[in-house]
Amino acid sequence: MPSTPPTRDPMQSLLDAARQAGDGLPPVDKWHPDYCGEMDMVIKRDGSWWHEGTRITRDRLVRLFSTILRKDDDGIHYLVTPVEKIGIEVEVAPFIATRVDVVGEGKDQSLVFTTNVGDLAEAGQDHPITVEVDEETGEPTPLVRVRGKLDALMARPVFYELAERAVEHEGVMGVWSGGEFYPLGAV
Incomplete structure (x- = not known):
């Protein structure tokens, strides 16, 4: 057999x-x-x-x-x-993060982003997540580093998915990936 x-x-x-x-x-x-x-x-x-x-x-x-x-x-x-x-x-970033997959959970989870050109980036030290907020409109611009100094702007559904997974840490809402905490906004 x-x-x-x-x-x-x-x-x-x-x-x-x-x-x-x-x-x-x-x-x-x-x-x-x-x-x-x-x-x-x-x-x-x-x-x-x-x-x-x-x-x-x-x-x-x-x-x-x-x-x-x-x-x-x-x-x-x-x-x-x-x-x-x-x-x-x-205009903003050369790539769009069109998908995020979650491997694991809690502080041990990893967030893997897929871009519109097929790149993969696991958020962590080499691929940090940042959220810039427009001072006038309050609109967030969520980014993830893809390679070198090149970022991907997160598509709205991807950012919403992160927001749904956000946890509070030291008075800030954010997500864990690769052992790092990435703030998404104030509590």
Whole structure:
């Protein structure tokens, strides 16, 4: 009688994939080409990519561009190759966190975010969660670091899911991931 292979926990597989995220991407942080100017490219708040006023609708092209994107210490986003560095505009964040999966629970849980371009990021020291609040409107802008200095804006349902999981810690509501507590707002 043939033996059946042991089944692997799908959530553990997701966590393992998130921990290997970035493997195989171009080493844009190691490339230091000359600055070549600006390109009329914009990544809008909704995660859509636009070139010269026209939306880029080919997902594979967006994914390709996303792999050579870098944000430098000057706060500017660049498309970087070994021979070129071109500035582009990013309205809020270059990616959208379209999904969050929870592995474990309580202080031991891990939150794994999936972006609109297929990146995975396990919130923790290397992938912190931040929530910026507009002083005038009070509207939150929830972000998770994906790679380098590149963030993903959490889609509203993703942020609502985090808010539902929020717990109080030292007078602040937030979530745990990777042994770190991330404030989402005051109690």
